[in-house]
Amino acid sequence: MRKLAFLLLLLCPGVLLAQAAEVELKNGTFQLGADGLPIDWKAYPPPNGSGTIFEAAPDGGLVIIDADKANGVGAGQWITVDPGYKYRGVLETTGGTGGVFFSLTFTTKIPSKAGQMRQCQVGEVQKWVEAGETGVIEGITPLEATKAWLWIYSPTAAKTDARVVIKSVKVEDLGAVPAEQVPAAVAAPEKK
Numbered sequence: 001m002r003k004l005a006f007l008l009l010l011l012c013p014g015v016l017l018a019q020a021a022e023v024e025l026k027n028g029t030f031q032l033g034a035d036g037l038p039i040d041w042k043a044y045p046p047p048n049g050s051g052t053i054f055e056a057a058p059d060g061g062l063v064i065i066d067a068d069k070a071n072g073v074g075a076g077q078w079i080t081v082d083p084g085y086k087y088r089g090v091l092e093t094t095g096g097t098g099g100v101f102f103s104l105t106f107t108t109k110i111p112s113k114a115g116q117m118r119q120c121q122v123g124e125v126q127k128w129v130e131a132g133e134t135g136v137i138e139g140i141t142p143l144e145a146t147k148a149w150l151w152i153y154s155p156t157a158a159k160t161d162a163r164v165v166i167k168s169v170k171v172e173d174l175g176a177v178p179a180e181q182v183p184a185a186v187a188a189p190e191k192k
Contacts, residue, residue: 020088023079023171025150030062030075030166038062041075044114044151048073052154057094057165064100066154066162074100074153078110079171083143084182086174088136089125089150091166096131098162101153103127104137104171106145117149122185131164140177142185 026040033039036054037046047053051068054075066073081087091102103126111117122142129135141148150171154162 020172020174023081023087023173025079025169025171026077028170029060029168030057032056032062038075041077042114044074044076044153045072057167059094059167061094061165061167063096064152064154064162064164064166066098066156069156072153072155074151076149076151076153079148079150081106081141081145081148082173082176083141083145084176084179086138086140086177087148088138088172088174090170090172091129091135091152092168093129093131093133093135094165094167096163096165098154098164099128099130099133100162100164100166101126101151101155102129102135102137102169103149103151103153104139105149105151106139106141107147107149108144110147123183124186131162138174140181140183142183144185 027038030038037043048071052071052073053065055063057063064073089104103124105121106123107120108122109120111120122144125137125139127135127137
């Protein structure tokens with residue numbers, strides 16, 4: 001059905017009106033497991049237990065604490081995306097200090113190792129979200145994209161000491177876009 005909708009939009013732009021549909025995301029309110037990590041989320045990089053920590057927020061959600069001058073901390077999850085579709089991510093934070101990066105990285109596949117993501121990355125949208133704000137990102141998947149890495153990341157305390165209370169996150173599928181709006185795949189920048 002999605003492919004038919006995409007073809008109709010390519011042939012007859014404006015025929016279909018995009019309606020947001022929530023993308024299936026596991027544990028969008030960050031309930032912590034017995035190991036202290038958000039259930040169904042991958043810690044990347046994981047907390048080290050001293051300068052970088054995940055805690056349960058008193059009213060639900062996740063507190064990311066980053067006072068480490070050398071290491072960041074984050075949590076991510078893979079979602080399936082459709083090429084040529086627009087997606088919106090919404091990260092709700094309710095307080096704290098500092099901030100986090102919120103991003104969707106579009107890839108051609110799930111890499112076997114997190115460090116290999118740049119090899120299959122074809123696009124990305126990212127935003128810095130201050131504690132207490134709601135961050136919204138929107139991006140259109142390149143035709144080569146089939147997966148997206150949803151990532152919340154505190155880079156290091158060298159940027160800012162962070163204690164960010166994250167209430168929830170969600171991703172919405174806004175539907176197919178006209179072919180002329182679909183971006184070409186962009187290779188990840190080379191590390192220097």
